[in-house]
Amino acid sequence: MTKRDAFPGWDWDDPDGLARELDAFSERVAGCEKLEATAESVPYDRDDFLALGLTGIEFAAFRTAHPEGLGTDLAVLRSADGTNASRPGTLYRVDGDRCFTQLDISEPLPFADASVDWVYAEHLIEHVTLPVAVGWLREARRVLRPGGVLRITTPDLARYLNGYVTEDGFLARHRRRLGMLGFGPPMPERKAFLVNQIFRYFGHQWIYDLDELRHVLGLAGFDLAAIRSCGYRQGVRPDVADLDTAFRTDETIYVEADR
Structure with a gap:
């Protein structure tokens, strides 16, 4: 089973649901x-x-x-x-x-x-x-x-906000990097989404x-x-x-x- 297969209901518009999915995934892989x-x-x-x-x-x-x-x-x-x-x-x-x-x-x-x-x-x-x-x-x-x-x-908040304002390519590179993790479908390309995900995804609480x-x-x-x-x-x-x-x-x- 691939990581993508492990998350069949992945929904980028539901950050709280994805946080629960990732917590459950962490429990499953915590083995030796x-x-x-x-x-x-x-x-x-x-x-x-x-x-x-x-x-x-x-x-x-x-x-x-x-x-x-x-x-x-x-x-x-x-x-x-x-x-x-x-x-x-x-x-x-x-x-x-x-x-x-x-x-x-x-x-x-x-x-x-x-x-x-x-x-x-x-x-x-x-x-x-x-x-x-x-x-x-x-x-x-x-x-x-x-x-x-x-x-x-x-994660450096300044890097995200600078990438949003200057459009220096950071957000696009960051999106591709996260895609390499293999979790779920491709991340949306919207700039606002890519900034919001650093605040709202993966259980983040303070940046x-x-x-x-x-x-x-x-x-x-x-x-x-x-x-x-x-x-x-x-x-x-x-x-x-x-x-x-x-x-x-x-x-x-x-x-x-x-x-």
């Missing part, structure tokens, strides 16, 4: 061959992380590409044979390789103060409301060690430019002088910056904040 519980000791502290060879956290990732990263997601991760499923509060080894824990970023993180060196989240913050985003960033700052770094990426990111990071307690805009796969920690996905560079803003 083997899921083994490794620790259950909330809140996990620095020693717990180091014992598992972990130095940081990647949010919204069932299987982080960082060899020293803990992947997290809201959805339940299930083993292929159906005998095991993740539950909040437990750390798991996925397929004998990466580590994972299930959590909700609208709630306090199950980690001790100053427990990790880095935090990474790609295209996550736009999926929650502004108060939830500030609360999560405050928690991310809490669990970072002094000298640690937070790196977040998100940012650099100033808006600086605003929420400041509310979360980060020093405004320690917040910087970065390039794709460019940052203070190359191993963390390398987690950036090439597929999204056309629309993405990359921001880091030091603890």
